[in-house]
Amino acid sequence: MIKEAIEREKRGEKGGLSTTLLGNLFSKGCDERTMTVMATDLIFGGVEQTAHAAAFTLYLLANNQHQQNILFQELSNDKDGQNYLRAVVKETMRLYPPAIGNIRKLGVPLTLGEYTIEPNTTYVLAHQTMSQNRQYVDNPHLFKPERWVRNNEKEDIHSFLTLPFGWGPRMCVGRRFTEMEVFSIVSTMVSRFKIGWSGPPIGIKSEIVIFPEGPLRFSFNPR
Ligand code: HEM
Numbered sequence: 094m095i096k097e098a099i100e101r102e103k104r105g106e107k108g109g110l111s112t113t114l115l116g117n118l119f120s121k122g123c124d125e126r127t128m129t130v131m132a133t134d135l136i137f138g139g140v141e142q143t144a145h146a147a148a149f150t151l152y153l154l155a156n157n158q159h160q161q162n163i164l165f166q167e168l169s170n171d172k173d174g175q176n177y178l179r180a181v182v183k184e185t186m187r188l189y190p191p192a193i194g195n196i197r198k199l200g201v202p203l204t205l206g207e208y209t210i211e212p213n214t215t216y217v218l219a220h221q222t223m224s225q226n227r228q229y230v231d232n233p234h235l236f237k238p239e240r241w242v243r244n245n246e247k248e249d250i251h252s253f254l255t256l257p258f259g260w261g262p263r264m265c266v267g268r269r270f271t272e273m274e275v276f277s278i279v280s281t282m283v284s285r286f287k288i289g290w291s292g293p294p295i296g297i298k299s300e301i302v303i304f305p306e307g308p309l310r311f312s313f314n315p316r
Pocket residue numbers: 131134135138139140142143146190191192194195196257258259260261262263264265266267268270271
């Protein structure tokens with residue numbers, strides 16, 4: 094599909110890329126491979142991962158009614174500037190990080206504490222392995238948004254425990270966009286419906302991205 098769009102642009106046909114981000118890259122001489130990678134990232138990130146993040150958040154709220162009620166109260170009162178909503182989404186991404194990890198290959202060796210990172214070797218910072226390690230977080234399999242709320246219950250967790258969008262100059266460019274979308278989906282759904290779940294626990298499939306497997310058995314009862 095992307096290849097066809099690039100070909101259309103080269104032929105100067107209508108329906109090419111001229112008014113799009115890719116069209117812009119093309120007109121500035123960007124090579125085909127980079128354009129294809131960018132477009133794939135946007136499709137995977139923009140559509141798929143955001144939908145998965147929203148589905149996992151609603152799933153955890155459906156199965157944790159106490160937390161769903163706290164969120165509903167917060168959204169109704171709108172006193173706390175959506176603190177709890179942010180904590181709910183952060184905690185969901187700790188348990189179900191939509192991307193499996195951050196991947197790096199260095200050009201030069203690097204010493205990190207007791208480890209030497211070799212050049213030309215692919216390293217994966219595996220999100221689930223890190224963010225569900227009981228060495229770094231208490232009751233790692235428990236859905237507990239309170240961990241992230243700035244009050245007495247906030248736990249002393251290293252800020253790099255959960256990095257679902259990566260970190261540094263190559264971190265996800267779509268982070269704010271995704272957060273805006275997920276906050277908006279979750280707050281609208283929870284404000285309007287009492288969300289339930291009828292069925293076995295959700296299955297997950299892990300490829301480059303982590304996504305729900307099988308039907309999403311939600312129930313939505315108007316409030
Ligand atoms: C739940 C949603 C998303 C997650 C979990 C996610 C996660 C990630 C991760 C882990 C990386 C690699 C970061 C690194 O290596 O340090 C990345 C890169 C990237 N993401 Fe996302 N992403 C999401 C949504 C989006 C959206 C909505 C867009 C675009 C609108 C997007 C565009 C990109 C691009 C272009 C890169 C490559 C950045 C670069 O290499 O400089 N992502 N994302």
